[in-house]
Amino acid sequence: MDVQNISDVIEQYLKNILSEHEHVEIRRAEIAEQFHVVPSQINYVIKTRFTIQNGYLVESKRGGGGYIRIAKVNLLASDEVLRVLITAIGTSINQHDAFAVVQSLFDDGMLTTREANLILSAIDKDTLALHDAQVENTIRARILVGILNRLRFES
Template sequence: MSHQSMSDLIEQYLKSILNETEEEIIEIRRSEMADLFSCVPSQINYVINTRFTLAQGYTVESKRGGGGYIRIQRVELNSHDEVLSYLRKSIGDQLTYKDGVAVLQQLYNYDIISKREAELLVSIISYEAIGKQNPSEDNVRAAIIRALLDRLRYEEKR
């Protein structure tokens, strides 16, 4: 039997709501979600900050305070060039392994790279290849993925 974490359950719930809406956008209240899942509001923040990122194909807008909300929108891009540009803009100076894998997953989902290419690239950005103890690990990973995206954008324009 599979034991899902609270974060997994919250993520699945939010994604199921997103799948049901035609606009591909939802608006939630942090406190209401916390009450629904009997957890602290910071758990909701954690899920949103780690599982609904730009690299994973989502934009998040939040407003704090009494009338505060969190708005999650799935980003649907129409061309390879839009996907590559969007992903390139989403990568800063650092990129965690999880976010790197999410970028590669998006490239695969949009048929920009093959499954084999994605698997090879995952091994290149892995902890084993870059070094978990390397203090600039996330910087190296970001540079690798940025170079990949730039190259793919160059090929797309030819």
Template sequence: MNPRNTSDLIEAYLKKILEERSMVEIRRTEMADLFNCVPSQINYVINTRFTIQRGYAVESKRGGGGYIRIEKVQVSSRHQFLKQVNQLFENEIDERDGHAIIHRLFEEKLITKREGNLLLTILSKQILSKSKDESKVRASILHGVLERLSYEEKE
């Protein structure tokens, strides 16, 4: 992936650190200075690209000694991981979160790139917008996929 904008650069920078260490602790203002942007852009990147659906736990403390701590969630077992992902949403899920889950399944090598691309297409707004309950249909499909992947592991 070639970073195209400041948000991409910030994301790539943090992911590079997380490749070397299991956790990174940053200060918003220092990161904003480093990337010559406003602190709210750091928040945007953290809130949209380092979510639990994408496999990250984020903890923050505001104030003078405040920090943002990002940690890559470790997967203990395939079955447990699939169960946890399945519990991240109930009867509805939006396209962005659905796609984040599919990307995470690929990163954890639970699906192939081809399977991931097919699932991204199936879960897309372009396909599901024909349904009046788009987010419910997406959630139902995704629950079914996660249950099937869990079932395959037991065989």
């Protein structure tokens, strides 16, 4: 029997809505009530599953009429989205988040399977083989930002 945890269920629910609409606007408390969880569980799902690295932009407005808006974006569709992604990468990125960026580029049709696999190989922990995680994450970020800039100028 395949048992999903509640975070997976909430993520899939939001992704199903996004598959039919350009974006989704939710109220954290309403979704929490719907799934019988605390509102912080909704925050966790959004912060970990709907990141720019995964191809999502999240906007929130606090207060009585507050909402959280999630939109699936093509990472290279606009210069602004690319700048946000490069800013999110910054000067350091771990292997998990870097792989998510490459997966999003592949999903958006910006990379072929072969290109994505080559990039994944280049930024893999075993390839970099450094004994200092900070240095490894810095080099990985430089490689990814360089690739993104190259793709930006080619598209």
